[in-house]
Amino acid sequence: MESVGVSCSLYHGLNQRLPNWTAPRHVVTFHDLFVLTGEYSTREFRERFAQQAREAAERADLIICVSAHTASQVEALLGVERARLRVVWHGMEPPAGAPVPEERRENLVLHVGALQKRKNIVGLIHAFEHLDSSWRLLLAGSTGYGWEEIAARLAASPARERIEIAGYVDDAGLQAAYRRARILAFPSFDEGFGIPVLEAMGHGLPVLTSNGSALAEVAGDAAVLVDPKDAGSIAEGMRRLAADAELRRQLSERGLARALPFTWNAAAARTWDVYRELLA
Numbered sequence: 001m002e003s004v005g006v007s008c009s010l011y012h013g014l015n016q017r018l019p020n021w022t023a024p025r026h027v028v029t030f031h032d033l034f035v036l037t038g039e040y041s042t043r044e045f046r047e048r049f050a051q052q053a054r055e056a057a058e059r060a061d062l063i064i065c066v067s068a069h070t071a072s073q074v075e076a077l078l079g080v081e082r083a084r085l086r087v088v089w090h091g092m093e094p095p096a097g098a099p100v101p102e103e104r105r106e107n108l109v110l111h112v113g114a115l116q117k118r119k120n121i122v123g124l125i126h127a128f129e130h131l132d133s134s135w136r137l138l139l140a141g142s143t144g145y146g147w148e149e150i151a152a153r154l155a156a157s158p159a160r161e162r163i164e165i166a167g168y169v170d171d172a173g174l175q176a177a178y179r180r181a182r183i184l185a186f187p188s189f190d191e192g193f194g195i196p197v198l199e200a201m202g203h204g205l206p207v208l209t210s211n212g213s214a215l216a217e218v219a220g221d222a223a224v225l226v227d228p229k230d231a232g233s234i235a236e237g238m239r240r241l242a243a244d245a246e247l248r249r250q251l252s253e254r255g256l257a258r259a260l261p262f263t264w265n266a267a268a269a270r271t272w273d274v275y276r277e278l279l280a
Helices: 043-059 068-078 121-128 147-156 171-180 195-202 215-219 231-243 245-259 264-279
Strands: 010-013 025-030 062-065 085-087 108-112 136-140 163-167 183-186 207-210 224-226
Touching: 010 264, 025 043, 025 068, 025 264, 043 068, 062 068, 062 264, 068 085, 108 121, 108 171, 108 195, 121 136, 121 147, 121 183, 121 231, 136 171, 171 195, 183 195, 183 231, 195 207, 195 215, 195 245, 207 215, 207 231, 215 224, 224 231, 231 245
Parallel strands: 010 025, 025 062, 062 085, 108 136, 108 183, 136 163, 183 207, 207 224
Antiparallel strands: none
16 A cells, blocks of 8 residues: 555554555554464465554554454554553444344344354354254355355255355345344354444344354343354354243343444544544
8 A cells, every 4th residue: 555645644544554655643443363363364365464464563653453352462462562552342333213023033043244264154054953943044144265164064964955045145135134033143263343243232133152252242241152162052052042032032132232332423433532642
């Protein structure tokens, strides 16, 4: 990223990189560092991303992290002192209208996100197979790194006829899926934030998600938390949610309350505070 003749007081790099030219002050946002924690992308991508991230972390005056988890990773993996880190959570657009009541929803488990290794789709399929035949699984997202292994597991699944691969879903289709489903399952191995968890909660949709990375931080006490590395833990959590309508009702209420503070206006205000801090 290069530019000629640019004059500014502050430059904000929105995705873990900074341009070659300099400004008086630099801010950079780090969304995640999963490229440094596992083989969730190609080696070439990991090497390029890691170099860009290290250079940006070294040059930035302040670093915005989208979760406390990401901040801890930036500190531990890139050696950045805590004093340069600021946590600014992502937000969501509040859905239009009231949440769909439980009795109007379908026995549908929804997953939103790329069909890739990091999202733990293989573990999700295994867990889903433990639900009875009245349940279906909808995978909404494009294919990504590790799709071949996922495709093989899908082909071998005894529940294959109950699993729908939707591919990329536009916003209207996604909102419709949140309103149809009875459970959101999001057992990722590593997430810097986890917007689908927040969006599902905003729709009153009970959530099952991982007990690590940023997902436990975002979900709080408003989700069933499982060990993403333990297929039995995911399956047990899914069985609990599928069988217990009262638990789903409680999580729906907690999720709606949990989602309220996570707004883009709040994120913008906190980002503006970081700018003012640097330019004061």
